[in-house]
Every structure is written in structure tokens, then in C-alpha cells.
Amino acid sequence: MSLALADWAEVLDREYLAEFVPRGGASVKIAASPVGTQSAVLDAVAAIARQRNYTVARIDAGETRVQFIEQVFFAVSRQTDWVGLAERWLRAQFAANGVDLPPEQRLDDLDGIAARMEMSAREVMGEVRRWIVNGLQKDYRLTRELRTAMAMLCLAVVNPVNVSPTDAEVLLQWLHGAKYSLSTLKKLQIFTRIGRHNARQLLTSLARWLQINGQDGLVILLDAGEVWSQTPSDPERPRVRYTRNATLDLFEVLRQFIDETDDLEHFLLLVAVPPEFWIDPKKGVSQYTALQMRVADEVRDRERANPLGAAVRLEVTVEVGA
Amino acid sequence: MNGDKVQRLRAAEALRAGVPSRDVVRFFPPQQRDVETRWENVLEAAAQGNTTPGVLLEGDFGTGKSHWLEHMERQALEANFVCSTIVLNKETPLHDANKLLRAAVENATLAGRSGPAFSEIAYSYRSDTAPGYTVLFEWVHSPERDPRLALTLQLFERTRDEEVRERVIEEWTGFPMATGEVKLALREAGVTGFSVPKPRRDNALEKLEFLARFFRSVGYSGWTLLLDEAEMISKYSQRQRGRSYAHLAQLLGAGKGGVHGVACAATITKDYAGQVLYGRKNDMVNVPAKMEHTRDEALAAPAVAGMRFIERGGTDLRPPGKDAVDQLFERARELYSEAYEWAAPPLTQSA
Numbered sequence: 001m002s003l004a005l006a007d008w009a010e011v012l013d014r015e016y017l018a019e020f021v022p023r024g025g026a027s028v029k030i031a032a033s034p035v036g037t038q039s040a041v042l043d044a045v046a047a048i049a050r051q052r053n054y055t056v057a058r059i060d061a062g063e064t065r066v067q068f069i070e071q072v073f074f075a076v077s078r079q080t081d082w083v084g085l086a087e088r089w090l091r092a093q094f095a096a097n098g099v100d101l102p103p104e105q106r107l108d109d110l111d112g113i114a115a116r117m118e119m120s121a122r123e124v125m126g127e128v129r130r131w132i133v134n135g136l137q138k139d140y141r142l143t144r145e146l147r148t149a150m151a152m153l154c155l156a157v158v159n160p161v162n163v164s165p166t167d168a169e170v171l172l173q174w175l176h177g178a179k180y181s182l183s184t185l186k187k188l189q190i191f192t193r194i195g196r197h198n199a200r201q202l203l204t205s206l207a208r209w210l211q212i213n214g215q216d217g218l219v220i221l222l223d224a225g226e227v228w229s230q231t232p233s234d235p236e237r238p239r240v241r242y243t244r245n246a247t248l249d250l251f252e253v254l255r256q257f258i259d260e261t262d263d264l265e266h267f268l269l270l271v272a273v274p275p276e277f278w279i280d281p282k283k284g285v286s287q288y289t290a291l292q293m294r295v296a297d298e299v300r301d302r303e304r305a306n307p308l309g310a311a312v313r314l315e316v317t318v319e320v321g322a
Numbered sequence: 323m324n325g326d327k328v329q330r331l332r333a334a335e336a337l338r339a340g341v342p343s344r345d346v347v348r349f350f351p352p353q354q355r356d357v358e359t360r361w362e363n364v365l366e367a368a369a370q371g372n373t374t375p376g377v378l379l380e381g382d383f384g385t386g387k388s389h390w391l392e393h394m395e396r397q398a399l400e401a402n403f404v405c406s407t408i409v410l411n412k413e414t415p416l417h418d419a420n421k422l423l424r425a426a427v428e429n430a431t432l433a434g435r436s437g438p439a440f441s442e443i444a445y446s447y448r449s450d451t452a453p454g455y456t457v458l459f460e461w462v463h464s465p466e467r468d469p470r471l472a473l474t475l476q477l478f479e480r481t482r483d484e485e486v487r488e489r490v491i492e493e494w495t496g497f498p499m500a501t502g503e504v505k506l507a508l509r510e511a512g513v514t515g516f517s518v519p520k521p522r523r524d525n526a527l528e529k530l531e532f533l534a535r536f537f538r539s540v541g542y543s544g545w546t547l548l549l550d551e552a553e554m555i556s557k558y559s560q561r562q563r564g565r566s567y568a569h570l571a572q573l574l575g576a577g578k579g580g581v582h583g584v585a586c587a588a589t590i591t592k593d594y595a596g597q598v599l600y601g602r603k604n605d606m607v608n609v610p611a612k613m614e615h616t617r618d619e620a621l622a623a624p625a626v627a628g629m630r631f632i633e634r635g636g637t638d639l640r641p642p643g644k645d646a647v648d649q650l651f652e653r654a655r656e657l658y659s660e661a662y663e664w665a666a667p668p669l670t671q672s673a
Contacts, residue, residue: 019323020331027335143437144445191488197428201437208436261336262343265435294339310339 001305002313005033009044011307016051022216024209026264028257030271030295030311037316038178038225038272045270048218054268055080055210056219062226062239067249069256070199074177076220080206082175083168086153087212090148093131107158128158139212145190145198173255196234200260207267224250228276228283244282251288256292258310262286275313330661342389344396349657350650352390357637361394364585365401365622369543373580376573377587378552378631380594381639387589390550390639394587398546399433403585404443404537407548416549416566417558419526420496424598426530426547427495440533443540444491449479454539461535468525472533473504473518480511493521494529494604527572527581534583547573549588556598561618563598564609567628568621576635577627595633605629 016027033041042058049056057076059066087107094101099117106112110121117124122189132151139147149171156168157290160317165173165181167188171181174190185191194202209219227242227250242250257269277285285292305312336343360377367374377394381387395405406426410416411670412423430439449455462472470493486507493499498521503639505518534545549592555566572579573586599606606629613622642650651669659666 020328021521023323023328023336024325025328025331028339138433140442144441145437186485189484191485197436205436220671258339259341259343261332261339294341308338 001300001303002315003305003307005041005044005314005316008312008314009048012045012270013052015308017048017054017216017219021054021219021266021268022052024265025181026261026267028254028261028269028271028310030254030273030277031314032273032275032311033316035225035274035276037314038274039315041272041314042221042223042270045219046155046221049268053214053216054219055215055217056199056221059220060226061222061224061242061250062229065246066222066224066227067242067246067253068196069253070177070195071113072220072222072253073194073199073203075174076203076206076218077177080175082150082153084158084294085209086121086150086157089136089150090128090154090157092213093128093135097127097131108160109318110158125159128154129173134217141208141212142205143198143201146202146209150188152190152207196315200256201263204260204263204265204267211266215266215312217268219261220267220269222271224271224273224277227303228274228280242283244287247283248288251285251291255288255291255294257293305314327661329544329659332515334661338485342386342392344392347389347392347396350389350653352386353642353646356639357390357639360637361397361587364587365398365403365543365546368546368583368585369401371538371583373575373582373584375631375635376585378574378636379589379639380636381585381589381594382527382592385592385639385641388550389590391550391587395431395546395548396639398585402433402541402543403546404430404432404439404542404544405546406550407550409550410552410554415430415558415562416555416569417550417562418565419569420523422569423530424496425544427533430545432542433507433533440491440495443537444478444487447478447536447540454541455639458535458539462532468522468528469519470498470504470521471528473508473516474499476513477504477508477511480513481507482591483507483510485625486511492509494533496526527569530584531581534581538583544583544585545587547587549573549586552588552590553594556594556603560603560605560612561616563603563605564613564618564625565621567605567609567626567632568618568624569628571624571628571631574628574631574635576631577624579624579627589637590632590636592638596636599629599633606633 016025021027031041046056046058057079059072059075065071088109091101101113101116110124114121114124132154136151136154138145153168153171156166156171160166160168165184167184170180170184171188174185174194177194192198210218226239229246233239233241254271276283285295297306297309297311300306329348332343333345333349357377357379364376371384379390381386391407395407398405406429408422408429410423414421416422427440428438432439432442433638435442461467462475472495474490478487482488489499489503501518501520508516537545554568555563558566562599570588571577573581573584575586576590609629610622610626613619615623655666655668
């Protein structure tokens with residue numbers, strides 16, 4: 001039984017995006033729709049989420065190896081305004097301490113800020129460090145790695161060093177999965193690379209960091225259509241291809257997200273899949289019982305589809321181009 | 323929307339996926355008094371730094387073994403333990419104690435904290451303020467201990483270099499530093515008059531006890547290990563099964579096993595003894611015989627203890643009776659009604 005996309009999107013908004021997720025809820029949903037309509041499904045949800053003050057990250061399985069959790073994190077990270085979040089956090093600290101900084105006041109203009117606070121630039125820097133040590137670095141809702149990275153980013157925002165790559169640039173390279181200077185990163189008190197062992201926790205912390213900075217949370221929209229695509233890859237623009245084993249690894253990643261919603265807050269992951277997700281004899285979800293059991297609707301109404309189900313089937317009407 | 327409603331909605335989400343999450347277990351705690359009592363005793367003994375046999379839950383698929391582990395984790399976290407839940411699989415096999423140790427460290431959680439627990443604890447560790455540091459110091463310096471533990475603890479305490487501290491943490495969790503690296507770091511930290519032995523490869527359980535004591539030294543009650551799907555042992559080779567039974571005994575405190583400060587529970591399918599210990603594989607006879615005169619000989623006695631524990635020491639999970647099922651339905655209906663502010667009608671049985 002299927003649901004109309006518009007109806008389901010309305011339910012998703014009302015039951016998840018409007019209040020549940022902003023208040024700390026988390027969910028993983030799988031939406032199956034006809035081949036080639038995955039983008040339309042995600043567009044509908046993206047529009048709602050963006051209206052509601054979420055950070056929305058779109059991931060295309062044809063461009064990102066989504067069977068690797070750290071690649072999922074990097075894809076999300078590249079769509080996150082880390083510097084903007086650091087600036088927002090800093091401005092909130094100034095405001096909480098009675099310092100009204102107008103939007104045009106640059107945070108790296110310590111002299112300007114010092115004049116407003118009637119203290120020296122050095123004293124201002126001291127205050128900022130104190131807020132970071134007593135506030136950010138003791139906010140145990142975030143993993144230590146993210147606390148350290150955000151602390152260093154905040155310091156880099158107010159006191160940028162005139163050397164390239166700057167501290168902020170190196171931190172962003174680390175967060176984005178790009179090559180970075182190991183020696184600079186170590187000077188910033190970060191000693192571990194981002195990998196399978198910590199990527200999920202960083203995603204968890206990112207969702208919380210967004211909420212701390214006044215957003216509703218993190219919505220990840222994963223277009224998994226490519227996993228089952230039979231279309232030959234364009235050699236000019238090669239796409240990621242998924243073997244059976246890679247697909248099973250992706251199922252494991254999704255299963256872990258479902259099992260670990262305990263630790264997730266302010267988070268929604270929506271995976272758009274084609275019907276092959278259910279029916280492919282080699283790469284369908286029946287090949288991975290642990291995920292199948294979590295998303296199949298063993299208990300269901302005879303006549304109506306459950307719009308709150310972990311997995312739904314959607315009817316998507318795609319307008320033929322004019 | 324208040325926090326209470328969010329918790330109910332979270333539980334409803336988890337119930338849809340059939341996942342025994344913390345929120346589900348909060349609203350549907352498992353009910354079997356003998357298991358509850360036994361686990362309370364295990365936690366109490368570990369909190370006192372003692373050992374007592376752990377809990378081995380036996381049950382068929384769907385009898386609530388993982389649900390129980392989630393409940394036990396919640397109780398342990400509330401009792402101020404560091405907790406690690408490990409699902410045994412090909413990447414975390416019971417026969418490889420080093421991989422078990424690493425998985426336990428990676429999965430360690432603390433109440434109220436995000437991220438790997440050990441990293442959180444070690445990062446803020448100060449020997450001058452850790453209330454149990456003297457006890458830890460004395461234990462690590464006793465003659466039967468691996469001397470590298472004492473040396474690296476001293477390095478951890480003395481160095482101001484965060485990167486060196488990170489490397490020491492990695493050493494304790496199964497990735498040893500090069501001996502030259504340790505020597506240089508000790509010298510730079512002002513420690514002299516030492517010799518650095520090579521790292522041992524076979525002391526994962528000693529490191530486990532060291533880490534449990536490390537946690538206790540800063541005020542935690544100890545370390546809880548929850549091992550899910552111990553029936554994976556049946557998929558290993560005979561030698562690996564022998565090592566697995568030995569490690570299970572050592573962690574569960576069967577025979578002369580037990581790790582001070584560690585509370586352990588594990589799950590296993592109900593028919594394991596019949597199928598594997600006495601069935602075609604006949605491990606009860608073949609495993610100890612095969613271990614004699616090999617490098618695993620020292621594990622033969624613990625392996626037998628582990629197999630005996632599986633045979634006789636497990637606790638059967640009893641499926642709920644009709645009354646209990648009816649109560650669960652009613653609880654689920656109440657939960658749903660409160661979560662969605664809608665009076666869900668009672669279930670009716672169809673013919």
C-alpha cells in the first residue's frame with residue numbers, strides 16, 4: 001500500500017519536524033518510490049526542513065560512498081556552516097554577558113569589541129577563553145573531539161593568525177575529509193583522524209551543536225537510487241557503483257543508525273530508495289535480515305498504509321517538462 | 323511538547339523498529355526477579371572491587387535477551403559504572419582478547435556524557451585529585467603486574483604533552499607505543515633511572531582490570547561489560563572456540579576467573595549446550611583434549627569452566643505468560659495514547 005508524497009510529507013512535518021525533532025527526538029525513515037523519483041521525494045522534505053530552521057544535508061550515493069559512515073559525515077560536514085556556527089556561539093556568549101554586538105561588528109576586530117566593553121583587547125581575549133573553557137569545553141553533550149574542534153574554531157574566529165593555512169582552514173580540512181597538515185592539527189590539540197570509529201558520534205554531536213546554536217537540528221537526505229542503478233556510468237562524470245557487498249555494508253550503516261537512535265537527538269535521516277530496495281534478489285533488503293526486521297511492517301492495517309512507519313512506499317507524481 | 327512526551331514518542335519510534343532502546347526499556351522494563359537479583363549482586367560485588375559470577379542469559383530468538391542487556395546497562399549507568407555493550411561478531415570475536423578489549427574501550431559509555439567514555443575520563447584525569455589514585459598506584463606496582471603499566475601510568479601522570487597522553491591511552495587500549503618512544507617521552511617528562519620492557523601481547527585481561535581500576539580511581543563504581551550473541555562461538559574453529567570459552571569464563575568469573583571491578587553479563591541461545599558442547603562438535607570432550615601441549619594449554623582449565631558455565635550456570639529467560647502479555651499490550655496502548663494525545667482503543671482479538 002502506498003501513500004501520496006504530499007500527504008506523507010505533511011505527516012512527516014507535523015509529527016517529526018515541527019516539534020518532536022526540535023525537542024530532542026530522532027528518527028530514521030526509508031521511503032521507497034518509483035525509479036527516478038528519489039530526488040523529488042527529497043526535494044519535498046528539504047523544502048519543509050529549510051523553512052523550519054534545520055541544517056539540511058543532501059547526499060547522493062552516486063557521488064559519496066555511503067557504505068562508509070565517515071564519508072557520510074564528510075558529506076554532511078561539507079554542507080555545514082561550521083564557521084557560522086562558531087560565530088553564532090560566540091555572539092551568544094557576548095550577549096549572555098551583557099555585551100550587545102551589532103551584526104556589523106566583526107568578531108576578529110578585538111580592538112572594536114574592546115572599545116565597546118571598555119577593556120583591552122587582551123582582556124577581551126581572556127574573557128573569550130574563559131567562556132570557551134567553562135562553557136564549550138565542559139558541554140558534555142558533545143564528544144571531546146568536537147568540543148576541542150569548536151573551541152579551536154572559536155579562537156580562530158576571534159584571533160585569526162595571518163598564516164596560510166590558518167587554524168580555521170586546517171580544522172575545516174579535517175572536518176571535511178580533505179588533506180590537512182598533521183602538525184598544525186596536533187597544535188590544535190586534535191590527534192585523531194575522522195574514521196569509522198568516531199564518525200557516528202561526530203554526527204550525533206553535530207546535531208546537538210546545531211541545536212545549541214538555535215537551530216531545530218540536522219536533517220540528512222540520502223538519495224540511494226544509485227545503489228540499484230543499471231544505467232551505464234558516464235566516463236566523463238563517473239558515479240559510485242555498488243557491489244552486493246557494498247550494498248550490505250550500506251544496510252549495516254542504516255541498521256546502526258536505527259539501533260543507535262538512543263544517542264541521537266535533533267536528528268532525522270531520510271533515505272530515498274527505488275522499489276529494488278524491497279525486491280532485488282541480490283541487493284534487496286531481504287539479504288540483510290537485521291535491517292529488514294527493523295523496517296518491514298510485520299504488523300499492519302489491512303487497508304491503510306502507516307505514514308509513521310520506519311519504511312513507507314510513496315506514489316510520486318512527476319510533472320512532464322513543458 | 324514537554325520532555326515526558328518526547329520520551330514517549332522516542333519509545334514509540336523504537337517500538338516500530340523493534341529495537342530495545344533505552345526509552346523502550348524505561349517504559350517496558352523486563353520482569354524476571356531472579357535475573358534482576360543476580361545482576362544487582364554482580365554490580366554490588368564489582369563496586370566493592372570484588373568478583374562474583376556474572377549473568378549468562380539463555381533464550382531463543384525473540385525472548386528479550388537484548389532487551390535485558392539494555393536494562394542492565396541502564397541499571398549499571400545509574401549505579402555509576404562505565405558501560406560497554408559488545409555485539410560479538412567476526413570483527414569482535416570472543417577468541418581474541420585484544421580485539422575484545424579494544425571494542426570494550428570504543429563502546430564504553432558514561433551516564434550523561436557523549437562520546438567514548440575512556441577518552442572523556444582520561445582527558446580530565448589528574449592523579450593529584452583522583453581519590454583512588456593511591457590504590458591504583460599500589461596495584462600497578464605490585465610485582466606480578468606488567469611493569470609497562472606502572473611506567474606508562476607514571477608517564478601519563480608526569481607529561482604535559484597532550485599528544486603523549488593520547489599515545490599512552492592508545493597503549494593501554496591495545497596499540498602499544500614503540501619502546502624508544504616510551505623512553506624518549508619519559509626522559510622529556512623528567513623520569514630517569516628506568517628500563518622499558520617490550521610490550522606484552524597476551525595481557526588483555528590484565529589491561530581490562532587496569533582500566534577498571536583506573537575508572538574506579540576517579541570515583542566510578544567499575545566497568546560493566548555486556549556481551550551479546552555469545553552463540554557466535556559456534557562459528558569459530560575448534561581452537562578459537564576453546565579460547566572463547568576460556569575468555570567467557572574469565573570475564574564471567576566462572577571457575578577461578580573474574581576480573582576485579584568488572585561486572586559482566588552475556589547472552590547465548592538456549593540450545594547451545596546441546597548443539598555444540600555435546601552435539602556433533604562435542605566440545606566438552608574435544609576442546610580441552612586439543613588444547614593440551616599447545617600454546618593454549620594454560621587456557622584449557624578456564625575453557626572447561628566456561629563450558630560448564632554455559633551448561634549449568636545460565637539463567638533461562640522465561641517468555642511472558644498471557645497475563646503479562648495483556649499487561650504489555652495495555653502499557654503500549656497507554657504509551658501510544660499519551661505520546662499522541664489520542665485515546666487508542668483497546669485491542670480486539672479477531673476470530
